Amino acid sequence: MKISPRRKNDQALNGILTYVMFAAALAGVIFGVLLLLKKGPGATIDWIVIITCVASGLVVYLSALNDRKIELQNGAYLILVGWIVALVFQILSMVKKER
Numbered sequence: 001m002k003i004s005p006r007r008k009n010d011q012a013l014n015g016i017l018t019y020v021m022f023a024a025a026l027a028g029v030i031f032g033v034l035l036l037l038k039k040g041p042g043a044t045i046d047w048i049v050i051i052t053c054v055a056s057g058l059v060v061y062l063s064a065l066n067d068r069k070i071e072l073q074n075g076a077y078l079i080l081v082g083w084i085v086a087l088v089f090q091i092l093s094m095v096k097k098e099r
Contacts, residue, residue, distance in 0.1 A: 017060050018060055021053055025053050053083070054087070057079065061080065
């Protein structure tokens with residue numbers, strides 16, 4: 001079975017975006033530890049990390065759905081729930097700061 005050049009490019013992009021998602025998630029964990037130590041980064045950096053993580057992950061996630069063969073493991077759904085929870089808490093944090 002021969003893989004088309006476009007398919008190879010998609011796989012390479014998905015691989016790179018997976019590493020970007022991992023790096024952003026790692027940065028989020030580090031920022032979480034800093035927040036616990038009361039030395040947290042600004043809200044702008046926090047939003048950038050969340051948006052980078054979610055955007056890179058969604059491209060990978062949606063490309064897996066477009067393949068017509070959904071082979072996502074249970075962890076993919078756990079990550080999706082984690083993104084939703086992170087966004088909800090980020091929005092709640094912004095609303096709380098405005099009050």
